[in-house]
Amino acid sequence: MENIRIGNGYDVHALAEGLPLWLGGVKIESPVGCIAHSDGDVPIHALCDALLGALALGDIGKHFPDTSDEFKGIDSKILLRRTMDLVSAAGYRVGNADITIAMQRPKLAPYIGQMRSTLAGLMSVPEDSVSVKATTTEKLGFVGRGEGCEAYAVVLLLKNPA
Numbered sequence: 001m002e003n004i005r006i007g008n009g010y011d012v013h014a015l016a017e018g019l020p021l022w023l024g025g026v027k028i029e030s031p032v033g034c035i036a037h038s039d040g041d042v043p044i045h046a047l048c049d050a051l052l053g054a055l056a057l058g059d060i061g062k063h064f065p066d067t068s069d070e071f072k073g074i075d076s077k078i079l080l081r082r083t084m085d086l087v088s089a090a091g092y093r094v095g096n097a098d099i100t101i102a103m104q105r106p107k108l109a110p111y112i113g114q115m116r117s118t119l120a121g122l123m124s125v126p127e128d129s130v131s132v133k134a135t136t137t138e139k140l141g142f143v144g145r146g147e148g149c150e151a152y153a154v155v156l157l158l159k160n161p162a
Contacts, residue, residue: 006156009152010151013036015146021034023103042151043101044077046153047119048083051084057090084124096131103143
């Protein structure tokens, strides 16, 4: 079993009017966007945490701290590429990734295919190895009130052949 690693990740950001909304590496048409030090791409942040967690390398805050000017406003696709460099350096590759985004509005279904394609490209895996799902919280909690967006990610890493 030492050839398989599983990781999970979670991220959340508050929403505010007038900010761009980036989810899964795709710009979403929306009157609100995430308040964040970076571009606030919640699914990518959860995915990075899942990848790092699978290898016991800490979390996204350890590698890309929000106290650093280097990461202020950074495109989260860059963070995912850097995380994938760490995965590769450890001798692993992505088997599959499963991401769930919880957001009351806007509807994300029209963007799911583009998110899957973008994330697959960034992780160098086939598109059918990346699942992205969107849900609401039935108007419950901070997500349901439209105050924030959250995402969960699970990844399976496979050891590269020797």
